[in-house]
Amino acid sequence: MMSKTLYDKLWESHVVHAEADGTALLYIDRHLVHEVTSPQAFEGLKLSGRKPWRVSSIVATADHNTPTDHWEQGIKDPISRQQVETLDANIHEVGALAYFPFKDKRQGIVHVIGPEQGATLPGMTVVCGDSHTSTHGAFACLAHGIGTSEVEHVLATQCLLQKKSKSMLVKIEGKVGAGVTAKDIVLALIGKIGTAGGTGYAIEFGGSAIRALTMEGRMTVCNMAIEAGARVGFVAVDETTIEYLKGRTFSPKAADWDKATTYWRTLVSDADAPFDAVVELDASHIAPQVTWGTSPEMVASIEANVPAPEDFSDPVKREGVARALEYMGLVPRTPINQIAIDKVFIGSCTNSRIEDLRAAAAVAKGRHVAANVKLALVVPGSGLVKQQAEAEGLDKIFVAAGFEWRQPGCSMCLAMNDDRLLPGERCASTSNRNFEGRQGNGGRTHLLSPAMAVAAAIAGHFSDVRELTI
Numbered sequence: 414m415m416s417k418t419l420y421d422k423l424w425e426s427h428v429v430h431a432e433a434d435g436t437a438l439l440y441i442d443r444h445l446v447h448e449v450t451s452p453q454a455f456e457g458l459k460l461s462g463r464k465p466w467r468v469s470s471i472v473a474t475a476d477h478n479t480p481t482d483h484w485e486q487g488i489k490d491p492i493s494r495q496q497v498e499t500l501d502a503n504i505h506e507v508g509a510l511a512y513f514p515f516k517d518k519r520q521g522i523v524h525v526i527g528p529e530q531g532a533t534l535p536g537m538t539v540v541c542g543d544s545h546t547s548t549h550g551a552f553a554c555l556a557h558g559i560g561t562s563e564v565e566h567v568l569a570t571q572c573l574l575q576k577k578s579k580s581m582l583v584k585i586e587g588k589v590g591a592g593v594t595a596k597d598i599v600l601a602l603i604g605k606i607g608t609a610g611g612t613g614y615a616i617e618f619g620g621s622a623i624r625a626l627t628m629e630g631r632m633t634v635c636n637m638a639i640e641a642g643a644r645v646g647f648v649a650v651d652e653t654t655i656e657y658l659k660g661r662t663f664s665p666k667a668a669d670w671d672k673a674t675t676y677w678r679t680l681v682s683d684a685d686a687p688f689d690a691v692v693e694l695d696a697s698h699i700a701p702q703v704t705w706g707t708s709p710e711m712v713a714s715i716e717a718n719v720p721a722p723e724d725f726s727d728p729v730k731r732e733g734v735a736r737a738l739e740y741m742g743l744v745p746r747t748p749i750n751q752i753a754i755d756k757v758f759i760g761s762c763t764n765s766r767i768e769d770l771r772a773a774a775a776v777a778k779g780r781h782v783a784a785n786v787k788l789a790l791v792v793p794g795s796g797l798v799k800q801q802a803e804a805e806g807l808d809k810i811f812v813a814a815g816f817e818w819r820q821p822g823c824s825m826c827l828a829m830n831d832d833r834l835l836p837g838e839r840c841a842s843t844s845n846r847n848f849e850g851r852q853g854n855g856g857r858t859h860l861l862s863p864a865m866a867v868a869a870a871i872a873g874h875f876s877d878v879r880e881l882t883i
């Protein structure tokens with residue numbers, strides 16, 4: 414029998430129909446829905462007189478447009494409010510396996526709540542009208558981000574039209590040093606292969622450094638697979654995966670659990686499975702990372718300096734770097750640890766889970782946000798993460814250190830709610846995208862880990878978390 418990659422296994426177990434040119438219809442097990450990309454899909458469905466094929470595949474929540482404070486005042490912005498109310502109406506009309514509306518104590522970022530609820534399970538095909546759906550690949554899922562017309566297609570048919578990608582193994586071996594996290598691993602990877610490095614590929618993340626990560630860490634890595642250009646990113650099942658899922662709301666129970674875990678354990682690439690490309694990284698060489706430009710590949714170690722355009726021989730790259738530095742208001746050769754910041758955002762589907770908040774609180778404990786930092790936000794990824802953090806007293810640590818402790822949502826990751834940067838403001842952000850205007854018109858985003866974001870908040874400029882006693 415030919416050896417198979419995990420990608421082959423996930424793919425083959427979901428093909429409903431394949432054309433000679435490789436285009437296939439894949440059956441979709443889980444459909445995650447949020448308020449931004451679903452209104453027209455539900456509308457289209459209604460106009461054609463159709464109903465969702467399998468309502469029990471749907472898990473829905475409101476996240477992008479919901480405010481993170483003063484919930485008693487509702488949603489002030491009329492467009493945001495309309496989107497959230499439309500989701501409400503649509504789900505009430507068609508139904509869902511689970512719906513966590515605005516203000517529900519389980520509401521949160523769609524990519525945080527899926528796994529948290531056990532609604533994301535190994536071997537599933539998962540879709541969402543959202544590019545960071547790759548996050549769910551941490552559970553050995555084939556998780557595609559899709560567009561609104563595909564959301565409608567999945568609602569109507571429970572299938573997605575896809576062409577199989579090539580397969581890439583990203584192998585990260587060795588041990589990361591203290592203070593180096595999953596976020597640093599994935600930023601270092603994108604720095605190495607570039608934002609187009611994964612284009613045309615499905616990426617499997619493997620190696621001892623990935624195996625050593627918790628599920629939260631693996632989600633952080635898979636979350637940013639899309640920023641490396643890949644359609645999907647995933648990690649094979651191991652005991653860490655299974656342990657995380659035990660007892661969650663929608664995880665299988667009793668005899669079903671045993672059957673499921675037996676199957677889940679097969680969701681690994683065979684030992685000699687062929688990959689179209691292999692990229693290797695030594696974890697022990699990775700330092701805490703900070704982006705300096707307007708693309709996640711414009712990243713450097715905290716020990717480095719901002720580059721100069723002339724460092725790049727490719728004229729297109731040189732031009733891109735010059736433009737990025739101008740937008741970012743940075744002078745070439747400035748040591749990264751001397752760049753002062755205005756705001757700090759700890760949150761997003763990349764880094765808002767309990768482990769992220771614990772890592773951030775460990776650095777914040779007994780310290781205080783610097784005077785030049787105007788706003789430092791901690792935004793849990795879900796209501797349940799918030800509850801857990803509060804049970805552990807993390808909220809008190811953050812508030813004592815001068816951070817604001819908010820309600821869950823996408824928040825300052827993107828400028829779709831009240832949390833945003835003003836023109837020219839510089840932000841240390843644990844999110845995943847740093848293009849122009851991402852956090853607000855004219856805003857300047859630097860991506861980094863939660864621990865590094867707190868280190869920056871405390872120093873008032875980027876700073877090496879490894880130099881702090883934790």
Ligand SMILES: CC(C)[C@H](C(=O)O)[C@@H](O)C(=O)O
Nearest residue numbers: 449450477542543544545827
């Ligand atoms: C609004 C949504 C469609 C978008 C996405 O697809 O990723 C958002 O979540 C983002 O991170 O930019």
Ligand code: SF4
Nearest residue numbers: 545761762823826827
């Ligand atoms: S937290 Fe950010 S990246 Fe994630 S879904 Fe929300 S807007 Fe997109």
